[in-house]
Amino acid sequence: MAKPVITLSDVAAAAGVSLSTASKALNGTDRISAATRQHVRTTADQLGFRHNALARSFARGRSQTIGVLTHRASNPFTRVVLATAATELGAKEQAILLYDARIDDHDVTESILQLRARRIDGVIVIGTGTSFPTPSLTSRFDVPVIYAFTYTENPDDVTITSDDDAIGRIAIQHLLSKGRRKIAHITAEPHDNAAVKRAASAKEMLAEAGLAWAAPVRFGRWREDWGAEAAAAVLAESPDVDAIFCGSDAIARGAERAVRAAGRDVPGDVSLIGVDNWEQLMHDQRTSRHLTTVDVGLEEIGRQVAAQLLEPDPKPGIQYVAPQIVTAETT
Amino acid sequence: MAKPVITLSDVAAAAGVSLSTASKALNGTDRISAATRQHVRTTADQLGFRHNALARSFARGRSQTIGVLTHRASNPFTRVVLATAATELGAKEQAILLYDARIDDHDVTESILQLRARRIDGVIVIGTGTSFPTPSLTSRFDVPVIYAFTYTENPDDVTITSDDDAIGRIAIQHLLSKGRRKIAHITAEPHDNAAVKRAASAKEMLAEAGLAWAAPVRFGRWREDWGAEAAAAVLAESPDVDAIFCGSDAIARGAERAVRAAGRDVPGDVSLIGVDNWEQLMHDQRTSRHLTTVDVGLEEIGRQVAAQLLEPDPKPGIQYVAPQIVTAETT
Incomplete structure (x- = not known):
């Protein structure tokens, strides 16, 4: 037969003290005498009260x-x-x-x-x-x-x-909702499953709006310096690009520096969206938002x-x- | 008397199988027959092998x-x-x-x-x-x-x-080592213990080099937008500032935008150092470093x-x- 569960009330009754005193004795506050605290603790130990949680789960396997x-x-x-x-x-x-x-x-x-x-x-x-x-x-x-x-x-x-499919779709939906039509994409390695899925679903979303990429997709790395390098190349080859969907916030941070260095305004000339919600992850409630992004959940x-x-x-x-x-x- | 510890070798011996077979049976690989696996597991259960870790700690209290x-x-x-x-x-x-x-x-x-x-x-x-x-x-x-x-x-x-004292000191040491002498400081609330200690130890370090702040310390918030606002004010009032010690990386990110917007080069005209090592915390090994910072450990x-x-x-x-x-x- 399983032992009954020993409650704080059992300890209080056995020690002859109130429930409140038993609680104080066992949780270590200083508001009762040392003698009473020791008496209650000894009683609790004898009853097995302190052993209860682990013993109960052990019995349950x-x-x-x-x-x-x-x-x-x-x-x-x-x-x-x-x-x-x-x-x-x-x-x-x-x-x-x-x-x-x-x-x-x-x-x-x-x-x-x-x-x-x-x-x-x-x-x-x-x-x-x-x-x-x-x-x-x-x-x-x-x-x-x-x-x-x-x-x-x-x-x-x-x-x-x-959901990489949904990430690609909502990023493009957002840029379309801001009136952008000449959209480029900078992302990570072409064998990276997340990069490939986001690029494919983004392309589908563009196609549903009767559009295609305004520049070839740039596959590279999940890095800020890759974002800067690729954005500079995109703007040099396709100067009419009005938005860049960046596969991560790190890529977007680099892209932003390159866009500004090329003399373009963000977001006036070129809108940028990243993925990861890096600012929130890092700064908790302290952040002031700068980069538009996709929170992946x-x-x-x-x-x-x-x-x-x-x-x-x-x-x-x-x-x-x-x-x-x-x-x-x-x- | 405490029960002896049951080892995998005990299970293997009792089941009449090799140590390797006993291991395979208990860790669930498919490379042995179902009958052998069941036999070893039953033996292990009889010996109490699977119960061992929790039982042992329970016995130790x-x-x-x-x-x-x-x-x-x-x-x-x-x-x-x-x-x-x-x-x-x-x-x-x-x-x-x-x-x-x-x-x-x-x-x-x-x-x-x-x-x-x-x-x-x-x-x-x-x-x-x-x-x-x-x-x-x-x-x-x-x-x-x-x-x-x-x-x-x-x-x-x-x-x-x-160590807020050391953080303030090494940030200033670093800026001094880069030849900067007109140093300003932007940080958080004047009642924030970390902000106050970093500002005080930085001031001491400057004094040891025979220097003082090149502009009054700006106390505000741990936020990117505060960094931008305060840096713009610092440069307007003290145009010869050549470095800003920022109390956090968020403040430094904002300060950098304001410094660049004021037509100054970073770090050519104005050096910036933050605190937190935000890029490392966020990007793990993927990061490309941009902001000089203090890693607090x-x-x-x-x-x-x-x-x-x-x-x-x-x-x-x-x-x-x-x-x-x-x-x-x-x-």
């Missing part, structure tokens, strides 16, 4: 701990998903045990053994974006596994990630993985979080 | 879990300390249980009771900077408590945080709190992490 596997926890996007998920899980009394950089290498088998030994309640795998897939680990655990801000090649995996991904992980029937497949336009000074 | 209390986990600086500490603790098989926004309000007593019931091994309190103190909670726990990126008013608390704070929390005799008082100059294009 659960640790109230979620294993989290990251490719690279120092990645700034990973940090946002991680901190948001940890906050939501903490509100549900779930701890996280983070294993960084143990997904791809030989450590993964050891990680899995250790997480199983810990009797974790579930696993969250956090990637660094949709640029490349994460190996599926679902079959190697007997607890729920959910993938965040990445994707796997197993269609049955439960995955919550950003990292915090929402963190909230959703925390909410869905321990649900009884998580939905297999990829759930996309809707991106949001954040309008500022550059459009 | 420990949960291998660290309680983390944050003012606001969505703060971008908090996220860096949190993710770094969680990574380091994970490498030591320590989970974190995050309670966000439960330090200052009425929830703190409930948080403390719940963390005690969970039998956490220690507590990390993560602040949002050195602008204001955190209430001391040390006496309310019977496990070690350490404060990160904040400070308390209890001199016995173990605290690891950024958030990752080092995260590493140090994780390393010191469970040491037998943590050193009471404030330990300051050394800031680092990150030189880029604006100086």
